[in-house]
Amino acid sequence: xxxxxxxxxxxxxxxxxxxxxxxxxxxxxxxxxxxxxxxxxxxxxxxxxxxxxxxxxxxxxxxxxxxxxxxxxxxxxxxxxxxxxxxxxxxxxxxxxxxxxxxxxxxxxxxxxxxxxxxxxxxxxxxxxxxxxxxxxxxxxxxxxxxxxxxxxxxxxxxxxxxxxxxxxxxxxxxxxxxxxxxxxxxxxxxxxxxxxxxxxxxxxxxxxxxxxxxxxx
Numbered sequence: 001x002x003x004x005x006x007x008x009x010x011x012x013x014x015x016x017x018x019x020x021x022x023x024x025x026x027x028x029x030x031x032x033x034x035x036x037x038x039x040x041x042x043x044x045x046x047x048x049x050x051x052x053x054x055x056x057x058x059x060x061x062x063x064x065x066x067x068x069x070x071x072x073x074x075x076x077x078x079x080x081x082x083x084x085x086x087x088x089x090x091x092x093x094x095x096x097x098x099x100x101x102x103x104x105x106x107x108x109x110x111x112x113x114x115x116x117x118x119x120x121x122x123x124x125x126x127x128x129x130x131x132x133x134x135x136x137x138x139x140x141x142x143x144x145x146x147x148x149x150x151x152x153x154x155x156x157x158x159x160x161x162x163x164x165x166x167x168x169x170x171x172x173x174x175x176x177x178x179x180x181x182x183x184x185x186x187x188x189x190x191x192x193x194x195x196x197x198x199x200x201x202x203x204x205x206x207x208x209x210x211x212x213x214x215x216x217x218x
Contacts, residue, residue: 001163001183005197006034006134009162009182010041016180017130017160022046025155026128029053031141033206034134034191038162042132049123052210054112055144056105060090061097066140070105071148080143080171112207121152128156131176135191136164139171146175163194 003009026048030039036052043050055069058076067090068078078087091098131145142159149157159176165188172179183194192198201209 001194003162003195006037006162006195006200007041009134009195010038010132011045012182013038013132013160013162013180014042014045017042017158018045021048021128021130021158024048024128025126026130027051027124028130028132029124029145030210031055031131031133031145033200033203035132035161036206036210037200038134038160039130039132042130042160046130050210051123052206053145053148054109054207055141056108057140058098058101058105061094066138067094067098067101068140069144070102070109071144072109073148074106075144075147076102077144077147079138079140080146081139081167112203124149124152124154126153126155128158129154130158130160132159133161134163135194136161136168136172136181137188137191138165139168139175142168142172142175163188163191 022045026046028039028043028048028050030036030050030052039050054072057069058067059065060067066079068076070076129149133141136142156177157175158178158180159172160180163183163185164172164181166184166186169181169184
């Protein structure tokens with residue numbers, strides 16, 4: 001399945017969710033800048049707030065594989081698709097590099113959104129959380145989101161995206177109460193491949209938009 005825009009994908013996902021979740025106690029929590037473009041459509045149709053979990057990904061040196069990511073709360077979460085043996089091996093081999101990248105990533109997040117963070121946890125508490133991405137290549141960003149949400153009591157966890165790999169869906173099924181993925185790919189060619197329009201606002205523009213949305217919602 002291919003999509004003209006991320007907004008179109010969001011409209012298709014919203015159509016799946018609207019009967020059950022419209023006007024319910026929900027929050028759409030986007031997991032990337034592209035996820036915000038998808039999530040805007042879902043939040044609009046469900047009449048609920050849209051916010052964003054700001055993260056910084058850290059890759060394994062010389063590979064297109066994610067170690068994991070740092071969230072705006074300052075926690076680093078390993079890619080949930082790694083075994084404990086792989087985590088131990090990477091940690092041992094790249095210990096100094098990893099510590100430095102964690103520090104730099106958290107500094108970048110603080111410069112972007114300030115030390116207070118973007119998310120007011122009261123917006124999430126005791127609500128159905130709909131985690132939204134434009135696509136999931138692996139389970140790394142979900143591992144970060146689940147780690148961030150652990151201390152927050154939520155009613156239900158729904159995960160939605162336009163496209164995902166088979167391996168990512170295996171991780172998502174374990175994490176979520178409910179899953180809405182429009183297309184699952186065995187031979188995944190990268191998230192952008194499945195959208196005709198790949199114009200995405202900058203991180204700074206997305207953060208400014210989310211702050212305004214939350215302010216208006218209140």
